[in-house]
Amino acid sequence: MSKPRGSTSRLNQVFKLASPGERGASRRAVLAHALPCFNARGIEAATIEDLRQRSGQSVGTIYHHFGNKEGVAAALFFAGFDDQSRAIATRTEAVADAQAVVVELVTAYVDWVTALPELAAFLFMARETVAQGPHGDALRERLEARYAPIDARLAESVRAGLLAELPAELIPALVLGGAESYCRGWLAGRREAKPAAYAGLLAEAAWRGISA
Amino acid sequence: MSKPRGSTSRLNQVFKLASPGERGASRRAVLAHALPCFNARGIEAATIEDLRQRSGQSVGTIYHHFGNKEGVAAALFFAGFDDQSRAIATRTEAVADAQAVVVELVTAYVDWVTALPELAAFLFMARETVAQGPHGDALRERLEARYAPIDARLAESVRAGLLAELPAELIPALVLGGAESYCRGWLAGRREAKPAAYAGLLAEAAWRGISA
Amino acid sequence: MSKPRGSTSRLNQVFKLASPGERGASRRAVLAHALPCFNARGIEAATIEDLRQRSGQSVGTIYHHFGNKEGVAAALFFAGFDDQSRAIATRTEAVADAQAVVVELVTAYVDWVTALPELAAFLFMARETVAQGPHGDALRERLEARYAPIDARLAESVRAGLLAELPAELIPALVLGGAESYCRGWLAGRREAKPAAYAGLLAEAAWRGISA
Amino acid sequence: MSKPRGSTSRLNQVFKLASPGERGASRRAVLAHALPCFNARGIEAATIEDLRQRSGQSVGTIYHHFGNKEGVAAALFFAGFDDQSRAIATRTEAVADAQAVVVELVTAYVDWVTALPELAAFLFMARETVAQGPHGDALRERLEARYAPIDARLAESVRAGLLAELPAELIPALVLGGAESYCRGWLAGRREAKPAAYAGLLAEAAWRGISA
DNA sequence: GATGAATGAGCATTCATTCAT
DNA sequence: CATGAATGAATGCTCATTCAT
Numbered sequence: 001m002s003k004p005r006g007s008t009s010r011l012n013q014v015f016k017l018a019s020p021g022e023r024g025a026s027r028r029a030v031l032a033h034a035l036p037c038f039n040a041r042g043i044e045a046a047t048i049e050d051l052r053q054r055s056g057q058s059v060g061t062i063y064h065h066f067g068n069k070e071g072v073a074a075a076l077f078f079a080g081f082d083d084q085s086r087a088i089a090t091r092t093e094a095v096a097d098a099q100a101v102v103v104e105l106v107t108a109y110v111d112w113v114t115a116l117p118e119l120a121a122f123l124f125m126a127r128e129t130v131a132q133g134p135h136g137d138a139l140r141e142r143l144e145a146r147y148a149p150i151d152a153r154l155a156e157s158v159r160a161g162l163l164a165e166l167p168a169e170l171i172p173a174l175v176l177g178g179a180e181s182y183c184r185g186w187l188a189g190r191r192e193a194k195p196a197a198y199a200g201l202l203a204e205a206a207w208r209g210i211s212a
Numbered sequence: 213m214s215k216p217r218g219s220t221s222r223l224n225q226v227f228k229l230a231s232p233g234e235r236g237a238s239r240r241a242v243l244a245h246a247l248p249c250f251n252a253r254g255i256e257a258a259t260i261e262d263l264r265q266r267s268g269q270s271v272g273t274i275y276h277h278f279g280n281k282e283g284v285a286a287a288l289f290f291a292g293f294d295d296q297s298r299a300i301a302t303r304t305e306a307v308a309d310a311q312a313v314v315v316e317l318v319t320a321y322v323d324w325v326t327a328l329p330e331l332a333a334f335l336f337m338a339r340e341t342v343a344q345g346p347h348g349d350a351l352r353e354r355l356e357a358r359y360a361p362i363d364a365r366l367a368e369s370v371r372a373g374l375l376a377e378l379p380a381e382l383i384p385a386l387v388l389g390g391a392e393s394y395c396r397g398w399l400a401g402r403r404e405a406k407p408a409a410y411a412g413l414l415a416e417a418a419w420r421g422i423s424a
Numbered sequence: 425m426s427k428p429r430g431s432t433s434r435l436n437q438v439f440k441l442a443s444p445g446e447r448g449a450s451r452r453a454v455l456a457h458a459l460p461c462f463n464a465r466g467i468e469a470a471t472i473e474d475l476r477q478r479s480g481q482s483v484g485t486i487y488h489h490f491g492n493k494e495g496v497a498a499a500l501f502f503a504g505f506d507d508q509s510r511a512i513a514t515r516t517e518a519v520a521d522a523q524a525v526v527v528e529l530v531t532a533y534v535d536w537v538t539a540l541p542e543l544a545a546f547l548f549m550a551r552e553t554v555a556q557g558p559h560g561d562a563l564r565e566r567l568e569a570r571y572a573p574i575d576a577r578l579a580e581s582v583r584a585g586l587l588a589e590l591p592a593e594l595i596p597a598l599v600l601g602g603a604e605s606y607c608r609g610w611l612a613g614r615r616e617a618k619p620a621a622y623a624g625l626l627a628e629a630a631w632r633g634i635s636a
Numbered sequence: 637m638s639k640p641r642g643s644t645s646r647l648n649q650v651f652k653l654a655s656p657g658e659r660g661a662s663r664r665a666v667l668a669h670a671l672p673c674f675n676a677r678g679i680e681a682a683t684i685e686d687l688r689q690r691s692g693q694s695v696g697t698i699y700h701h702f703g704n705k706e707g708v709a710a711a712l713f714f715a716g717f718d719d720q721s722r723a724i725a726t727r728t729e730a731v732a733d734a735q736a737v738v739v740e741l742v743t744a745y746v747d748w749v750t751a752l753p754e755l756a757a758f759l760f761m762a763r764e765t766v767a768q769g770p771h772g773d774a775l776r777e778r779l780e781a782r783y784a785p786i787d788a789r790l791a792e793s794v795r796a797g798l799l800a801e802l803p804a805e806l807i808p809a810l811v812l813g814g815a816e817s818y819c820r821g822w823l824a825g826r827r828e829a830k831p832a833a834y835a836g837l838l839a840e841a842a843w844r845g846i847s848a
Numbered sequence: 849g850a851t852g853a854a855t856g857a858g859c860a861t862t863c864a865t866t867c868a869t
Numbered sequence: 870c871a872t873g874a875a876t877g878a879a880t881g882c883t884c885a886t887t888c889a890t
Contacts, residue, residue, distance in 0.1 A: 026854085042341075044256040048881060052856095060855045063882070125340075128400065169403050170410055173394035174417050181389030182382060188343065191381050198382055205386050205421035238871095259863060264873095271865085272872045281864070450875085466765075468680040472860060476877095483861085484876045493860070549764075552824065553678075593827050594834055597818035598841050605813030606806060612767065615805050622806055629810050629845035662850090683884060688852095695886085696851045705885070 010115055011035070018079035027065045030055045031079060034072050035118055043073045043129055074135045077126045078142070080119040085146045087112045092150055098157035099207050101150060106179050106203040110195035113183045121187045147172065154210075164212050174209045178202050222327055223247070230291035239277045242267045243291060246284050247330055255285045255341055286347045289338045290354070292331040297358045299324045304362055310369035311419050313362060318391050318415040322407035325395045333399045359384065366422075376424045386421045390414050434539055435459070442503035451489045454479045455503060458496050459542050467497045467553055498559045501550045502566075504543040509570045511536045516574055522581035523631050525574060530603050530627040534619035537607045545611045571596065578634075588636050598633045602626050646751055647671070654715035663701045666691045667715060670708050671754055679709045679765055710771045713762045714778070716755040721782045723748045728786055734793035735843050737786060742815050742839040746831035749819045757823045783808065790846075800848050810845045814838050 011032065019027040033055035037046045048069055052059050066072040091108040092101050113120040130139050154171060157163045166174070179202045185191040195202075223244065231239040245266035249258040260281055264271050278284040303320040304313050325332040342351050366383055369375045378386070391414045397403040407414075435456065443451040457479035461470045472493055476483050490496040515532040516525050537544040554563050578595060581587045590598070603626045609615040619626075647668065655663040669691035673682040684705055688695050702708040727744040728737050749756040766775050790807055793799045802810070815838045821827040831838075 042256065044254065047879085049879095058855050059857095059882080060884090061853085064853070064855095069881070128337075131400065166413060167405065167410065169397075169405065170394060170413060173397065174390045174414075177391070177393030178386045178389035178421065180393055182385035185381075185385060188340065193379065193381065198379070201378060201382060202386075209390065209417035209421040260865085261863075270872050272867090273870090275865075276870070466680065468678065471858085473858095482876050483878095484863090485874085487861070488874070488876095552761075555824065590837060591829065591834065593821075593829065594818060594837060597821065598814045598838075601814035601817030602810045602845065603813070605816055606809035609805075609809065612764065617803065617805065622803070625802060625806060626810075633814065633841035633845040684886085685884075694851050696888090697849085699886075700849070 011119065014079055014083045014116070014119065017083065018075065026057050026061050030057055030062055030065060030072060031076050034076050035122055038073060038076070038125070039118055039121055043069070043126060070129075070133055073126055074130055074133065077123065077130045078135070078138070080116070080123050081139075081142060083116075083119075084109075084112050084123070085142065088146065089149075098154055098162050099211070101153050102175055102207045102210070103203040105150060105175065106206050107199045109176060110179050110183060110199045110202060113187070114194045114196035117187055120183065124184060124187065162212060163210050166210060171210060175206045178205055178209075223331065226291055226295045226328070226331065229295065230287065238269050238273050242269055242274055242277060242284060243288050246288050247334055250285060250288070250337070251330055251333055255281075255338060282341075282345055285338055286342055286345065289335065289342050290347070290350070292328070292335050293351075293354060295328075295331075296321075296324050296335070297354065300358065301361075310366055310374050311423070313365055314387055314419045314422070315415040317362060317387060318418050319411045321388060322391050322395065322411045322414060325399070326406045326408035329399055332395065336396060336399065374424060375422050378422060383422060387418050390417055390421075435543065438503055438507045438540070438543065441507065442499065450481050450485050454481050454486055454489060454496060455500050458500050459546055462497060462500070462549070463542055463545055467493070467550060494553075494557055497550055498554055498557065501547065501554045502559070502562070504540070504547050505563075505566060507540075507543075508533075508536050508547070509566065512570065513573075522578055522586050523635070525577050526599055526631045526634070527627040529574060529599065530630050531623040533600060534603050534607065534623045534626060537611070538618045538620035541611060544607065548608060548611065586636060587634055590634060595634060599630050602629055602633075647755065650715055650719045650752070650755065653719065654711065662693050662697050666693050666698055666701060666708060667712050670712050671758055674709060674712070674761070675754055675757055679705075679762060706765075706769055709762055710766055710769065713759065713766050714771070714774070716752070716759050717775075717778060719752075719755075720745075720748050720759070721778065724782065725785075734790055734798050735847070737789055738811055738843045738846070739839040741786060741811060742842050743835040745812060746815050746819065746835045746838060749823070750830045750832035753823055756819065760820060760823065798848060799846050802846060807846060811842050814841055814845075 015028045015031050016024075018031060019025075030051060034046075034051050037050045037054060040046070041050075046069075048059060048062060051057075051062055051069075051072065055062075062072065066075055088105060088108045091104040095101055095104050127139075130136065151168065151171070154163060154175075155168065158165060179195065182191060182198065182202065183195050186193075186195055227240045227243050228236075230243060231237075242263060245268075246258075246263050249262045249266055252258070253262075258281075260271060260274060263269075263274055263281075263284065267274075274284065278287055300317060300320045303316040307313055307316050339351075342348065363380065363383070366375060366387075367380060370377060391407065394403060394410065394414065395407050398405075398407055439452045439455050442455060443449075454475060458470075458475050461474045461478060464470070465474075470493075472483060472486060475481075475486055475493075475496065479486075486496065490499055512529060512532045515528040519525055519528050551563075554560065575592065575595070578587060578599075579592065582589060603619065606615060606622065606626065607619050610617075610619055651664045651667050652660075654667060655661075666687060670682075670687050673686045673690055676682070677686075682705075684695060684698060687693075687698055687705075687708065691698075698708065702711055724741060724744045727740040731737055731740050763775075766772065787804065787807070790799060790811075791804060794801060815831065818827060818834065818838065819831050822829075822831055
């Protein structure tokens with residue numbers, strides 16, 4: 001019998017990375033079941049009772065591991081965020097020129113969203129909540145860590161005349177804005193085709209948008 | 213003494229349009245003061261007591277006009293959404309060719325967000341809530357009404373060979389994705405320059421991204 | 425049929441004074457039934473559910489009138505404290521010389537405790553809690569208002585040579601310490617005779633303790 | 637280097653007496669650190685987690701030694717109570733006539749409170765809790781053991797005509813009431829001078845209050 | 849004896865909504 | 870139409886206690 005494929009086993013991998021070791025089983029269970037809870041009703045509207053029932057853990061265990069409901073959401077957010085960062089880093093570090101960086105970035109992004117749609121939807125939903133909560137600084141650090149190397153390489157290309165002379169703070173929106181917008185639409189059920197199906201077109205449009 | 217200008221009087225205009233007549237004064241007061249309440253803490257976390265205190269209206273009046281809290285949020289959402297639609301329609305209907313449509317659409321969008329940042333932030337925040345609530349169909353109708361004419365003209369240009377052969381469901385993301393992404397960043401305090409300052413660059417990049 | 429006598433009707437009078445008017449009925453009901461709840465288990469251990477059940481009011485009404493559990497305790501404390509102050513003031517203001525003041529003070533005190541034992545027990549129990557809570561300043565003001573006139577008259581007598589040369593901060597303890605100590609013992613069930621039965625002896629001992 | 641003096645080393649002595657031997661080190665640590673925990677927030681509001689953190693012992697150790705939280709409070713109470721009893725007994729047993737007994741009793745009492753204010757505050761706070769709990773009988777026995785010899789000697793003096801004809805149950809209040817009242821006020825921060833400073837005045841007033 | 853992760857009953861408090869005036 | 874006191878279900882969270890290691 002073959003192992004299950006697709007988003008479930010991929011999700012398990014994300015939670016394993018977030019709570020490694022045999023000890024992390026109950027913590028993992030909470031994280032895994034919190035995802036549908038939060039996605040179904042929003043972080044605020046989801047109740048600890050929801051999390052408890054679906055995860056099969058006790059209230060005390062949830063509070064033992066995460067402190068409070070926001071703590072569960074933050075842990076889930078960073079588990080997803082970090083996995084996404086790894087996926088992007090792996091692909092963008094393997095290539096050299098600016099165009100390839102843009103293509104790999106956009107492609108890695110839409111592939112990740114396509115592979116883990118529930119987690120992607122949660123990241124969109126939880127981002128502002130996390131940014132304004134007690135882990136806001138942690139988020140900003142990790143955003144910096146994710147995008148700084150990429151920004152540096154693109155800035156280099158601007159100096160080399162390969163990219164248009166664009167304000168640095170505008171580039172991220174031009175590169176990932178289209179992909180992000182399409183992904184939001186797809187996750188909300190307003191678009192049919194998987195984002196990965198348009199990876200090439202989105203990457204090409206992004207590159208044309210910023211190239212000299 | 214001249215009247216105050218800028219976002220406050222512009223907001224008043226939005227609320228006047230949403231609740232015309234002398235009778236609409238209390239309704240207007242609730243809408244106007246609900247905006248900071250919802251933006252400060254989120255729709256779910258804002259309380260009727262917050263709305264009551266800031267608006268100076270009674271609990272009964274709020275329920276009389278809006279039915280419930282979600283009703284206030286929906287009314288505020290559509291007031292903002294409709295104003296944005298009017299702004300876009302006014303500018304895009306005045307031009308003929310595809311490139312001009314794209315430029316006017318992007319420009320109208322970022323200008324509107326720049327002029328009414330609180331309302332824009334609320335629209336981003338409330339969109340999913342409204343889409344999943346009892347007014348979801350109304351939202352889908354109005355989205356259709358807003359974008360159908362524009363989509364039609366762009367689709368025409370695709371057939372005329374002026375635009376790249378792109379899937380119809382991808383075009384909106386390519387056209388407005390960059391602007392939307394930058395606006396989100398600006399509203400969240402992660403970007404410095406007003407979106408309107410980059411209207412030209414965003415419009416140009418959008419056009420290059422989809423042109424043949 | 426004659427009216428009921430003794431502590432119950434006397435208590436009702438206290439609560440009437442604390443929440444006058446027809447409007448105050450539900451507030452009064454909460455106060456009246458909070459007394460046995462707090463006395464039975466302590467303020468901390470008494471639950472809102474206890475108060476709700478015994479008073480027959482809703483949770484919302486309790487919070488509407490008192491804000492929180494500590495608010496109920498504080499309101500009850502001041503209702504009792506103020507009644508006790510009135511009882512003391514009435515009797516001490518009616519006499520002239522120092523010995524009579526001491527006698528009336530001690531007598532009024534033990535009579536009040538004997539007449540309202542439940543309330544007296546609560547005052548002993550709640551005093552430190554109130555003093556350390558948000559109403560601590562209010563308590564200190566009212567203590568000052570109660571004892572300042574009496575202290576002034578005793579200090580006058582010290583100057584006149586009728587009283588021993590005693591430190592001002594020691595006098596209250598010498599005057600009321602014995603009565604207070606006996607009352608505590610009686611309220612705790614460690615003493616048999618009602619404090620009022622020893623009013624004369626306690627007053628006489630107090631006067632001998634401080635007289636020149 | 638000389639040993640530290642004053643209330644800390646005196647407290648250590650109390651805890652050593654309560655938990656002698658090498659085995660009693662962890663028990664002693666819990667008792668010593670429970671005192672500030674209970675004083676800061678009250679017995680009910682202090683948590684096992686507070687005790688655990690401050691004492692550096694494990695939850696299991698606390699339960700091993702004391703059974704439950706009330707057990708810690710009771711053990712601490714009796715450690716203090718017994719030390720106070722020893723201090724009183726040592727001084728009152730050394731004298732013969734009634735006046736000397738009263739003077740030594742009052743003096744021993746205020747000296748003890750002055751030397752161990754934290755413990756004294758705790759005794760006032762915990763007394764009712766202990767009296768109503770499962771150790772109530774133990775407390776009543778020890779109170780009897782402490783005061784019976786003293787009461788007997790004073791009763792003898794009443795018969796000898798040295799003391800006023802006073803009800804037996806009133807005498808303890810007349811003797812210690814003033815001292816107790818002043819000590820409570822000092823411990824609560826409402827009085828400036830240490831009780832020991834007024835030992836003579838308090839003892840004299842007590843004696844005058846009860847002497848024939 | 850010692851440990852501390854896990855438990856879950858129990859609590860204070862909030863807040864959308866109603867409805868008598 | 871307008872009001873705001875009253876309601877009580879629902880929720881996040883705490884914490885004493887247990888027990889497997």
